[in-house]
Amino acid sequence: MNLTSDALEYYQEEATFLAEGNVFLTQGPMQLRANRLWVNNNSKQLKGSGDVAFIENGNTLFASEIEYDLATEKGVLLDGRLFLEEDNYTLTGKRIERLGFGQITLHEAFFTACDCPEDPDWHIKAKRIQLTLGTYLTTKDLFFYVGKTPILYLPYFIYPVKTTRQTGLLIPNVGGSSTQGLRYNQDFFWAFSQSQDATISLDYRGKKGVGGGVEYRYVFSENTHGTLQAKRFHDIEKDSDRTAIHYQHQQQFSDRMKFKLTARYVTEDYYTELSDFTSERALQKIESNTAITYRGDESFGYILARYTQDLSNTNSTTTLQTLPEVGWNLIGHKAGPFYFDFSTTYTRFFRNTDFEWERGHIAPRLSLPLRVFPAITATPWAEYRGVQYSDLLRNITGTGIDLTSKWGKLTYEEINTDNPPNVLQADAIDTIHDRRSVTLSLTPLTSIRFTQTYNVDAKTPSDLRTEWSLRPSPSFSFYTDVFYHWQSQNVTAVNTDLRFSVKDKLKVSIGQRYTQGGLLPQKGDSFNPYYLGDNQTVPQVSFITGRLKAILSSRITFATEALYNAHADQFPEIHYGLLYERQCWLIALAYQDLLTRNEFLFTVSLKGLGENLPKKFSYLFDF
Numbered sequence: 001m002n003l004t005s006d007a008l009e010y011y012q013e014e015a016t017f018l019a020e021g022n023v024f025l026t027q028g029p030m031q032l033r034a035n036r037l038w039v040n041n042n043s044k045q046l047k048g049s050g051d052v053a054f055i056e057n058g059n060t061l062f063a064s065e066i067e068y069d070l071a072t073e074k075g076v077l078l079d080g081r082l083f084l085e086e087d088n089y090t091l092t093g094k095r096i097e098r099l100g101f102g103q104i105t106l107h108e109a110f111f112t113a114c115d116c117p118e119d120p121d122w123h124i125k126a127k128r129i130q131l132t133l134g135t136y137l138t139t140k141d142l143f144f145y146v147g148k149t150p151i152l153y154l155p156y157f158i159y160p161v162k163t164t165r166q167t168g169l170l171i172p173n174v175g176g177s178s179t180q181g182l183r184y185n186q187d188f189f190w191a192f193s194q195s196q197d198a199t200i201s202l203d204y205r206g207k208k209g210v211g212g213g214v215e216y217r218y219v220f221s222e223n224t225h226g227t228l229q230a231k232r233f234h235d236i237e238k239d240s241d242r243t244a245i246h247y248q249h250q251q252q253f254s255d256r257m258k259f260k261l262t263a264r265y266v267t268e269d270y271y272t273e274l275s276d277f278t279s280e281r282a283l284q285k286i287e288s289n290t291a292i293t294y295r296g297d298e299s300f301g302y303i304l305a306r307y308t309q310d311l312s313n314t315n316s317t318t319t320l321q322t323l324p325e326v327g328w329n330l331i332g333h334k335a336g337p338f339y340f341d342f343s344t345t346y347t348r349f350f351r352n353t354d355f356e357w358e359r360g361h362i363a364p365r366l367s368l369p370l371r372v373f374p375a376i377t378a379t380p381w382a383e384y385r386g387v388q389y390s391d392l393l394r395n396i397t398g399t400g401i402d403l404t405s406k407w408g409k410l411t412y413e414e415i416n417t418d419n420p421p422n423v424l425q426a427d428a429i430d431t432i433h434d435r436r437s438v439t440l441s442l443t444p445l446t447s448i449r450f451t452q453t454y455n456v457d458a459k460t461p462s463d464l465r466t467e468w469s470l471r472p473s474p475s476f477s478f479y480t481d482v483f484y485h486w487q488s489q490n491v492t493a494v495n496t497d498l499r500f501s502v503k504d505k506l507k508v509s510i511g512q513r514y515t516q517g518g519l520l521p522q523k524g525d526s527f528n529p530y531y532l533g534d535n536q537t538v539p540q541v542s543f544i545t546g547r548l549k550a551i552l553s554s555r556i557t558f559a560t561e562a563l564y565n566a567h568a569d570q571f572p573e574i575h576y577g578l579l580y581e582r583q584c585w586l587i588a589l590a591y592q593d594l595l596t597r598n599e600f601l602f603t604v605s606l607k608g609l610g611e612n613l614p615k616k617f618s619y620l621f622d623f
Contacts, residue, residue: 001025001027007019016038019036019038033053054068056102059083059084061104063080076098084133088113121146126141167190175599177597180599182205183204183205196218199215201214211233213230223253231243242269245266246264256296257295301327301328308321320349326346328344341365344360364384365381380399381399384396389424392423394423400414411528413527415432415436432527448466450464476501493520508549509545540567543565547559577591584607589601
């Protein structure tokens, strides 16, 4: 024990010190300040008064009086106030008992996380609060106040006050739907180890049914982590159950070898009927895959399995699946003046019927870069592809030359194939056909690219593709991808994205997706990523997306997201959100105008008593 003060007296018969004026006592990590202090040197009992400050583990307990046992580290403080600086918690009690390191009981207690504890926006009053730092706060006979008005009584309440992840109930989301009735979502967060946690959810919809789910997360090491989401909902309207499962695992075995697994399954109408997110409701297909990859200095190898679930077709037996695909690539190996590339794959295709199809593929490629002018490189190349199907062989040969400079690339290529009948058209390897073509891709500026292919045999040009990518400042970006058909003088496809912000007060994002429909150019193939000579049948698409976030004041934020179908002249979805924030609480409201239903959701979040903003609202405001 170390004791200092302005004046110090010692009474020998009582073995008592009396310290007065700027008293400061320390014992190990504990510090005590007071105006007056009595300390018995035999019993190790002390009494203090006048602006008492008890400091422990970075937290300070203020009181008018204190009685404390230096041996047992237990004591009592009167008219005390505890401030937990890291979390901005303030607790007071007419009588505070310190029962041990980090263990405190407050009688006639008060608790808030607001900056102004004298007049807080919200606070809790309780007959008793028991607090163990780093674990939990429990209360008895609790009244919850908004301002000075009590609005809620609870006989018992428990809340985590940990400095790390906290186990406990999260703030619920409440709302209503025009077709599904009252909505209530309640999450429970469980941090059961340093490397694992889970969120257990209840999803109640009055007219629709009730469901639940769990999201389990783990991080076993820096290189091994994953997430499992499983949800199930019982639809009382249709007397059916809906399920959604999504599992992701990633593991890095070494600097060169990685394993990744994504497994997904949903009942076909789960997202359209139940999801709150546009990105999920718009899904047409979901894919499950697993892969082991190896990356060498000049090589890359992999083993892949892929399974696709078509959400728009209940008859999944017609969907083509891949299990497995094995591949190895040698990339840019230098042999004298030549560069040698080689790739080989084995793929097994199947459907959930009796259909199976196997394919082996090898593709050696030889190229010779030659500097013909100071700013131009000519690279002649030759490539062979042998494609062995279950019972037939397909030979493909390709020759050409690339002229490259900082202004772009000009490619002439001649592809010759023998096309056996009844070849499965599964992917880009199978769709290669005979052609002689010239493709020009010009980049007069780094932000602009013009691309066009000319078919030498048919003497016809492809659509002209124009790409613009502009970002003159961090607050403005613009991208557009336009296809123009020369013969009809029509724009056949336009994809545009525009983003801008104004001093972090306003953020706007506008996107356009337009496709004329019918036969339109396919973007690249396995020989040439810029090639535009092949056409594919695509559906007509015409819609506009928009997002806006406006900070109307220091406390109010408005956000909206809309999807407009220009072809049908309707808004399939419009979302509105309003966020009101104070220092120690917030309220969020969201309204969804959907084709099949309208929904309203709201949540209140108190600092220190729940997550900041639930996922159902954060998608609107976090952009």
